[in-house]
Amino acid sequence: MKRIILSLTLMLSLIFTASAKDFNLSYKAEANIISGGGDYTPFWLMNNTNGVVSDKNNSGYLRLGLYKEVAQEKKFSYSFGLELVGAYRNEAPIYLQQAYFDAKLKNWSIFAGAREEKTMLWDEELSSGGMLHSGNARPIPQIYVGLPQFTQVPGTKGWFHVRGGLSYGWFVDYRYQKDFKADGMQYTKNLLYHRKNIIFKIGHDSKPLYGLIGIDMATQFGGTVYDYRGSQTIKFPSGIKEYLKVFIPLSGGDDSPAIDQVNVSGNHLGIYILALGYKKKNWELRAYYEHFFDDHSGMTFRNKFDGLWGLSYRTSKQFYIEGVTFEVMNATNQSGPFLWDKSSEIPVQVSAGDNYYAHIMYNGWTHRGHTIGTPFITSPLYNKDGYLGFTNNITRAFYGGIDGTLIDGLRYKFLISHQRGWGTSYAPYTNIKHQFASMLQLSYTHNKVKGWNFSLAGAFDKGTLFGNNWGVQIGVTKCGELLNLSKK
16 A cells, blocks of 8 residues: 555656646547356466466456656656556556656666566467466566667668667566465565666668667576475575676575575576568568577577567558467477586586476566466466466477458457477476467457457467366456647
8 A cells, every 4th residue: 555655656656747848648548348168268368468367267456557658759748657456356456557757768678667568579459478478477676777669879870779778677476476376376566677678770771671689688586485395484685796797697605595505696597589570661581490599509509499589560550350460489408308507416517407488486477476477387376286486387388379350440359379388308298288278359449439448359268277167258448648748
């Protein structure tokens, strides 16, 4: 409640002190209910919703938000947002989903707070989500500085562009872990977050063909682990030096647990980004690959071709088919079956058994029970035994998505996937599990009822990973301008 009051105070102060020459305030109100059968909300109704939709069937939420958008055409501008969610049959009855402030100076951005994000480069409507970040989990509060959009590299005559950023933040799921874990299961408090990326675009804006190459890395570090191996408390250092050690990265010092002294400080993971695109005035075609790595073996491609492969098409024209995406997510190699860190007793290094997203002390790449990366690596919220870590990260999935306009005002989106799961290297399934998931959504807007959007979706799952689930979702959204003091 204190966070809500502080955020409201901040937003109100910004409203009343804003310059009348550049200020507008918009709002959005959304009501959403899901009814169905099965143990869980259907896969594509729940996943990639930034953690808003509950995993429990027969649930709903009400979302209210205030926003100021950035003016991209101005040298200096700023934006902010505040969003509250009231939920039924979710892990919290009311919570702050977004609260952020973003200042832009030319192409640079300085951002603070928690803001929803989707996959960074691929189709936001149709991609299954990136290997590192997908918009599957609740936002992580952070401070960011960088170039959020591709910016021309000086002296390259428009042939090279760059985007990238650096951020530090903190996980806010301590209470969630403590409430939902089983007795004797480990959980973490004051866990810290770090992310850095740089991506180059090669190709002139006047030419249709272009390429992308880059790297995106993230780290969990610091914090305190409770109930490790049943009763131990393990404290990780969180001082200024640790922020540098995860940026470089470096091994932990004498005050770090043994795992950080043997390896590097924190839980590191990331992706190499490769893409080839062809863009015309009204349409774009792109092929892409995210090579995932969870340690140095993956960075040197010992995990072969694990990652996300995709092909997407998008047109800006209104048509029956406006976007199409096909993706394959493969996480079956993992550099081999097991890991051994070199020691004095056995002086041999075996860099394998990457155990994607997992960590021996932290619960891994998860926030409030949701996988932060691809939802095909099973989120811990599906665990029925109170275990907060990953039980299925050796998996392969095939995915497709399509959307378009049927008639004026009526849009559709269809998602379908099939995956197989083998468990983990350290706890494989006795039998291979499989899962089929699908979702069809219709949304309607009409110019006579400006700002209103009505949506209806049906989804169906069948398999042994999440079981057989079905659901119908009804949503109503109203958005518009609340205040406009701008002067032209």
